[in-house]
Amino acid sequence: MARLRAPSMADLALGAPSAPLIRPKAGRDDRLMLAFVLMIGAYLVVSLALPLGFMLWKSAEVRAFAYGVVELQVDVGQGFLSLGTLEEAAPRLGLADPVDQARRSASLTAAQLFPDARFGERPLSAVRMRLSGGASDGVLELGGKAAASGEWVEAGPRDLRRLVLRAGTIRSLGNYIAYFSNPALTNSIVNSLVVSLSTTLITVLAAFGFAYALQRTCMPLKGLFRTIAMVPILVPSLLAGLSLVYLFGNQGLLKGLMMGSSIYGAPGIVAGCVFFTFPHAFLIIATALAISDARLFEAARALRTSPTRTFFNVTLPGARYGVISAAFVVFTLTITEFGVPKVVGGDYNVLAVDIYKQVVGQQNFAMGAVVSVILLVPAVIAFVVDRLVTARQVALLTARAVPYAPSRNRALDASAFLFCCVVAGLLLLVLGVAQYASLVKFWPYNLTLSFAHFAFEGVDGGGWESYFNSLRMAFYVAVIGTAVVFVGAYLVEKGRGFAAARAGLHFLAMMPMAIPGLVLGLAYIFFFNDRANPLNVVYGTMAILVISSITHFYTVSHLTALTALKAMDKEFEAVAASLKQPVTRVFTRVTLPVCLPTALDIAAYYFVNAMTTVSAVVFLYAPSTTLAAVAALNMDDAGQIQGAAAMCMLIFYTNLGARMVHALLSRGLARTQAWRIR
């Protein structure tokens, strides 16, 4: 047998003439799984990687006239006389540089080049132009009809206006230079960092105290506190902004507490962000505290270490990865947050709102893309650090730790209870104020109760229609998203062979976490609204909203599914293959039934987030697909703050209902399926 391969080091190390290399034959299951990996991979490429890449590409693009490839000839009565290219003729014709000229106007007519149809002293009898460049160099038109590249186009003195050169594009960092030379824009970077760091500090401290009280003390009502801590997840983040306005705004209930300063700006943003990031930080830190090893505390007690020293030498180091991870998550959530600063930001500009203003206010998509790229930097850094830290924590988790059982301590329990009461009280206050505001006739002058604001009169696209659109979208996102995520995670975790494709899929699945919703939305505008894109058909439909939401919340769902799948015996697939059963049968008969509770968790997560998200969809809805949370945002914009509060509460009750259904289903599964009972 001929060997076509030079012996490698490993062959030499093996000594002895090596046996023929084996190329494993792909089986039916391999082909099927590879096909699914490629399908889901393609979905993530189209819904994430390509739009982002396209936006990045567009952010480094500037409109300009391709002077160098346009030739010009004039006839002043003695036949055509060449003026060379526009580049050569520019000084004589008084043209600005190609980029400046394009900034003034995207098109240039022959009439502009030759005012009064004259060339120098003499009257023109004809002008000829020829564009020999490619598509990116622009278009030459006569009477609205584009000329082919290299074709001469001619116009007489009376229709010089009909001979038009349209600007093309060039690769340039011009947009970035413009951004950085505008202090009004760059200020936002500092502002964003200031509010994000302040929020991170406050949230992590509060969440640590709360989690510590729940995990390490014997205070009463832990279940209730845990439930209340989750409230912010069920409402759009902008609800916090609305409540802050009602509490501390110009006509606020507690305006006196502000002592003259205004809630609009950094204080409002920080307060609102602390509200909606609290549950995220709490969950992470509570998990870290729950897994800390009880043996360390026993050792500390045996050594008669003082409680304070135990706290600093045992508790904190044990939970440090949780705290660091929580800090990065809160930081990312805040710096990419849009709803809260939009409502209570006032004149205090932050990056996320800048993107919105550039895109929706000024229709300056290129500048929106530049701000998006700026915003991506901290988001990606925070994401990477968080992943590294989490990997370490997982390593800790797998160590043989003994869970800690707290013992009674009157003083500690009492102060923990007090602290939790204050935090839970504040969370409920924010929710309660929104509830109250949505139910009174006319704040603050007529406080009689009424459901009038739930009629959503005068709302773009209709309030209730938006609500039902949101319900539909959340339902689709939950069902389709769960299916896609679950199958994808299954392939990553249980697929065999084609390791590179699976690693690629996992990488793509981890990416959305680092991409702010607004950035994803803007990328979609660039990508799906491009007429050359065959996927253009989804633009302006429900489908694009579903796609963007599924992708935006993909990572957490993916990780949840992975965790459940990792807990399954890794040999199920091998057993099935030995029994000559297709992998689809293990998947449907074993994996899916066993992981059903997790699938329900993922569906609930998707539903709740699809109901509350603003950022992932605010650029993408059409008049027929307005959404509840966006409607709330727009009502607030239009000054109908009570209507906005009503919509937020409607979303809250819907999500509360969804969580209850989820809890009932989960409990039902655990009760009715004998094999789940241990």
Place this chain on the structure above:
Amino acid sequence: MSQHTVDLSGLASHLPGSAAGDPGDAIARGLAASAPRPTYLAVADVSKRFGDFTALKNVSLDVREGEFVCFLGPSGCGKTTLLRAIAGLDIQNSGTIRQAGRDISALPPEERDFGIVFQSYALFPNMTVRQNIAFGLENRGLRRPAVAARVDELLHLIDLSAHGHKYPSQISGGQQQRVALARALAPSPGLILLDEPLSALDAKVRLHLRAELKQLQARLGVTTVMVTHDQDEALSIADRIVVMNMGVVEQVGTPQEIYDAPASQFVADFIGAMNFVEGVMLNPDEVMVGDLTLVLRRQARPAAAGERVVVAIRPEDVRVLGADAHAEWEHVNRVAVEVAAVEFLGSHVRASLRHPAFPAKPLVAQLSQSVARALQIVPGRRLDVVLPTDRLRVYEALRPHGAAAGAVHG
């Protein structure tokens, strides 16, 4: 140095002959010995790498039809890797595997013909025992009653007829192990692969299931390959044992061959207990240990004169003079020693014997309790022992000093 210290009290169970308590076992061995059956599974020159690490190096071995073969070796030596290559779960980089004459080297597992039981059993938790066993019978054009009948048959075979409706979490570990075996046997595969199927069970259940597994295999006559790192298990259950170390096959043979004539120092060290002392070859028949000259008989590979070697003898082969009549008139390899320590091991006694020829590590001898009593074996007692010529084995001194320490290794 060696991680494989073995409890000598367990030695009795794998002494030649003592494991043959089971009549079916003896018959099966007798058959295997008298008329070698045709090769069913042929592994030839198989190598497997994980990155830079070579997990299997040119492994070759044959498994005959109906044979029970054990892969035995220390943790990480590549047993599971070889088993998974045979199953097609982690296909080798090079080398061929033929099953029943068919080249299966590159085939995915579903195109091979085997049943497998993993250490974890991998029973489907959401299916009853019946459903688990029936899983491999469905989708094969079998009618429902036929499937049910086969499941009943298997439930009967594993003695779990009354437990068919239970879920895996509702039965004991030993029962789960048998269900996993029944599930693997259900489609009547030509080959059964077992990866440490008994290691998750407690010692008593393990001994019981070991015997049961052997009986079942002999009754069904299905070719079986089992991975284990427990030498007692391998010695008592296997028709032949494949001893592996660091990705290579050290020796293939019947339990008796492996125990009596270890092919390498590794095998000698790994299986059972063994004394090792260092020496230098004088001529093909004599070896010098300190100032002692020992005469040899059986040698696998004769070493050249002047070569440094390791001389090995099992503790139970060290004969104490006075203990048995034959030894009285033997003068070859007679050594005068002093008892350094005595260890009581129930039916046996382990005596550490000191001699200037091996000062660092005493020679260990194993005696029955009654002999020890009769000869008054106590520390400080001087006595003569004989190292029978046909029981001494010589290996090339490959290992650095210390690794081949004379203390007892298992």
